[in-house]
Amino acid sequence: MNWDFILKYLPLYETAALLTVKIGLIGIALSIAVGFLCAAVLYFKVPVLRQIVIVYIEVSRNTPLLIQLFFIYYALPKVGIGMSAQLCGIIGLAFLGGSYMAEAFRSGLEAVEPIQAESALSLGMQRSQALRYVVLPQAVSISVPAFVANIIFLLKETSVFSAISLMDLMFTAKDLIGQYYKTTESLFLLVVFYLIILLPVSILGSYVERRLRYAGFGS
Amino acid sequence: MAEVLLKVKDLVKQFDGSTVLDGISFDVRRGEVIVVVGSSGCGKSTLLRCINALEPIQGGSVELGGEPVVHGSKNLAKMRQQIGMVFQSYDLFPHMNVIDNILLAPLKVQKRNKSEVRAEAMELLKRVGLEDRAESYPRQLSGGQKQRVAIVRALCMHPVLLLFDEVTAALDPEMVREVLDVMLDLAGQGRTMIIVTHEMQFARAIADRVLFIDNGKIVEDTDPDTFFENPKSDRAKQFLNIFNFERSK
Ligand SMILES: Nc1ncnc2c1ncn2[C@@H]1O[C@H](COP(=O)(O)OP(=O)(O)O)[C@@H](O)[C@H]1O
Ligand SMILES: [Mg+2]
Numbered sequence: 065m066n067w068d069f070i071l072k073y074l075p076l077y078e079t080a081a082l083l084t085v086k087i088g089l090i091g092i093a094l095s096i097a098v099g100f101l102c103a104a105v106l107y108f109k110v111p112v113l114r115q116i117v118i119v120y121i122e123v124s125r126n127t128p129l130l131i132q133l134f135f136i137y138y139a140l141p142k143v144g145i146g147m148s149a150q151l152c153g154i155i156g157l158a159f160l161g162g163s164y165m166a167e168a169f170r171s172g173l174e175a176v177e178p179i180q181a182e183s184a185l186s187l188g189m190q191r192s193q194a195l196r197y198v199v200l201p202q203a204v205s206i207s208v209p210a211f212v213a214n215i216i217f218l219l220k221e222t223s224v225f226s227a228i229s230l231m232d233l234m235f236t237a238k239d240l241i242g243q244y245y246k247t248t249e250s251l252f253l254l255v256v257f258y259l260i261i262l263l264p265v266s267i268l269g270s271y272v273e274r275r276l277r278y279a280g281f282g283s
Numbered sequence: 284m285a286e287v288l289l290k291v292k293d294l295v296k297q298f299d300g301s302t303v304l305d306g307i308s309f310d311v312r313r314g315e316v317i318v319v320v321g322s323s324g325c326g327k328s329t330l331l332r333c334i335n336a337l338e339p340i341q342g343g344s345v346e347l348g349g350e351p352v353v354h355g356s357k358n359l360a361k362m363r364q365q366i367g368m369v370f371q372s373y374d375l376f377p378h379m380n381v382i383d384n385i386l387l388a389p390l391k392v393q394k395r396n397k398s399e400v401r402a403e404a405m406e407l408l409k410r411v412g413l414e415d416r417a418e419s420y421p422r423q424l425s426g427g428q429k430q431r432v433a434i435v436r437a438l439c440m441h442p443v444l445l446l447f448d449e450v451t452a453a454l455d456p457e458m459v460r461e462v463l464d465v466m467l468d469l470a471g472q473g474r475t476m477i478i479v480t481h482e483m484q485f486a487r488a489i490a491d492r493v494l495f496i497d498n499g500k501i502v503e504d505t506d507p508d509t510f511f512e513n514p515k516s517d518r519a520k521q522f523l524n525i526f527n528f529e530r531s532k
Contacts, residue, residue, distance in 0.1 A: 179374045
């Protein structure tokens, strides 16, 4: 292992990692918003929108992110919708993540026993109050494990961004290998940086899950 | 006689075309305790759920204090505040402790003063022997304790009518008593209640009137002594025989 090489190119990886994190965070935040909306549409069985959401979820879950990115980056400009590689990465991640988050929220909502909403209603609450105070808090905490798994999954998926020439971690590693043939060092740095990004998420995730398990569930 | 509080008229309830309640009519006067009995699946739960419009109905009407209770209507939430309901399955909110379960609706729905409702809740918890469990979560309580909390939660909304749907059916035998005692106490306070139960001795002790439902209709509507000693219909006799048999086993 050539440590001088590693030290020399560390800053390059840092910049790339920041880009990965930035796109990852924005993409995931959007995924959560999209997922939440889609889950609400499915839960309330909103006509028309419901069908659209179902099609979206199937398309999104059954195509690879790489192909979604190619489509957004190379095909959309042909119909006049061009965008920067960064924006493309963010939208691609949100398109993929939205469906995964929607499924996580939806299964959480469905796992809450109907009697919970009915008790709330029979106490004189409006539907919106029953949802806000009784159903959602339970649904969200039931969704947490799936939710955390999705975040980790999406962060890992960012490794295909280099395909649309985003200078992310993967791009940097490939670039260095191509230029200097220092395969071991380049890949070592790549692994280390992904671990630096993912481990804290993982640890935080299991901490939150544990807290929720002890916080009064399973009546 | 006290005035009529609840008026159920020609109520028809169908599920996917099959008729469960087929023209149910009865009045409940203020302060009356009505016990509803009937074999399993005859529609007792459905009747209670129709009374506070958790189910849409296909015919007839429900009126509380002269005002209609209609599924999907604008003032339904308002009407439901006057009707307390306790279910068979434990229905406390698992993510909230006992006191928060009780305070949620009075604070969010009725916008009442927190310290005042809290004091009232503590008073009621004390009355059902649970003043030391205010901070407990539902999963830390026994079935009997959960049902007593559910009763207090309903009472804190100051309902004029209470509905109990087999609230002891899911309990271990040794916990049935503590819940029934709370209900007897409520009857003693002159509360208006409709109780569905399979505890026949309790039914006889607490009821002012017994309704026996069979085949979607009220077959008997009478005082408890007449119902248990001299039921008119063969169906009620059969029903009671099964219970006597169970008891003598
Ligand atoms: N949501 C529902 N959908 C379809 N059928 C139902 C539903 N709820 C109750 N039923 C049917 O209505 C009948 C009465 O049920 P229920 O009121 O629970 O009876 P009980 O409480 O007297 O045991 C049963 O045959 C039951 O299968
Ligand atoms: Mg029932």
